[in-house]
Amino acid sequence: MSTPQTYRKLQAIAIGSDFRNVTKVTEHSFDELIKSLGPKNILVKNIHLGINASDVNYTNAKYTPGIVPPFDVGFEGIGSVVAVGSEVTNQKVGNFVVYTLFGSFSEYVQVPAETAIPVPAPNPEFVALQTAGITSSLALTFSGRMTTNETVLVTAAAGGAGQIAVQLAKLAGNHVIGTCSSDEKVAMLKGMGCDRVINYKKEDFAQVLKKEYPRGMDIVIECVGGEFFQTCLNNLAVCGRLVVLGSVSSYTGEGGLAGDNVNTLQLLAGSKTVCGFYLPAYFPHVPAHMMNMYKLMAEGTLKVHVEDKGYVGLEQIADAVEYLHSGKSMGKIVVTLPEDNKSKI
Structure with a gap:
């Protein structure tokens, strides 16, 4: 499969809670991203991105006072591992993983291997958890x-x-x-x-x-x-x-x-x-609680409602954020990234 020359991500270009007007899709060198892959990190190609009410708090610098634009936004995603760092032993290329990380609204993202949780399939329900x-x-x-x-x-x-x-x-x-x-x-x-x-x-x-x-x-x-x-x-x-x-x-x-x-x-x-x-x-307690919820979901005793509004691509993240804050949303809102030529590896 071909390696992309560039990849895109969503960044805050100003401080504020008006998510649409303070964010912008930007393009970056994929080669530089690969070269900068840390020895304990994995590179994830995102498939679904989770939308949270607090996405607007991050663009408004409430969680990281003093942060200076431009900076990457988003909290969570699920995708496939396309590269692993030299010291990574618990992940391999082809795995699907779900993760929490500042700056997840990107086609590709570096994730510490120890915090990425393997999942059997890239289902959006896993993002909801x-x-x-x-x-x-x-x-x-x-x-x-x-x-x-x-x-x-x-x-x-x-x-x-x-x-x-x-x-x-x-x-x-x-x-x-x-x-x-x-x-x-x-x-x-x-x-x-x-x-x-x-x-x-x-x-x-x-x-x-x-x-x-x-x-x-x-x-x-x-x-x-x-x-x-x-x-x-x-x-x-x-x-x-x-x-x-x-x-x-x-x-x-x-x-x-x-x-x-x-x-x-x-x-x-x-x-x-x-x-x-x-x-x-509470990050040290996350794996045990995630495994418990996965078990409950597999048993059918925990239902995860993901509302499919058809949001596709980084450009529609602002639509998804605004819909969540409209008070009309039910369950988890996700944005799916398309399989386009630029983003394939």
């Missing part, structure tokens, strides 16, 4: 300290992380509540085992919790922020744990990624916990 799924699994285990027979609330439950959190909490023997914004999402979540789905466009979120769950929530997986965060905090049970995965309601506003205030006296009397969860802090 890589960042969103693993975040939910780790957050429930370490921050939520989940056991069984508890009441678990998941906000934005029909999203990439939410859909996995709902199912893992249910599989652990808990009563699970999910919030969403449409009847289609209600049906999806009920099909995944959610015990109570609250369509906040039709029901008063706070009133439902107050009336139907007066004891409060043992665990909350919170992704929305703002009024949602405050409602969740107000309905946290004694010894309850509220885990903040993000604040998506603020991501695309001016400045992006705004936080919420917590009155510590509200926590004190009920021995309540509010904590944040950021995936990089």
Whole structure:
């Protein structure tokens, strides 16, 4: 097969949360990429790229303060190994791998071999587990300290992380509540085992919790922020744990990624916990949790919903990001890279 002379990737050319206007597809030398392959790295030709709500936080420099454009963007992908570094022994050319890495929105990307997880096929469902799924699994285990027979609330439950959190909490023997914004999402979540789905466009979120769950929530997986965060905090049970995965309601506003205030006296009397969860802090635990989710998926007990919107090519990543933030998306959103002549090796 022919070796390309160039490859393309998506880069941030300015700082901001308007993803479309601060990013640009750029072209680079493939020969230089090959020559720079680190001894412990592998070169992956991407097939599917995962879209995350926090992609706009990265372009807005919220995760890497002081970063100077241009810089590569994107968090995750799945593809085939086309080259391996001189010291790599656990990967080989032809393998399919899924990975998490800053700068994944590229036709080709260097990935540390030890962090790339082999998969049997380049299915987009594996991408759905890589960042969103693993975040939910780790957050429930370490921050939520989940056991069984508890009441678990998941906000934005029909999203990439939410859909996995709902199912893992249910599989652990808990009563699970999910919030969403449409009847289609209600049906999806009920099909995944959610015990109570609250369509906040039709029901008063706070009133439902107050009336139907007066004891409060043992665990909350919170992704929305703002009024949602405050409602969740107000309905946290004694010894309850509220885990903040993000604040998506603020991501695309001016400045992006705004936080919420917590009155510590509200926590004190009920021995309540509010904590944040950021995936990089838990990287050593990723392989074991990924293997568990792969097992559950193979058994058919964990369903992974990938919404196929037909996004193809780096040029449509901005469309996918905007669709995710429209509030209409269900499950995981992916972009597929085409098999064109320029990108073959």
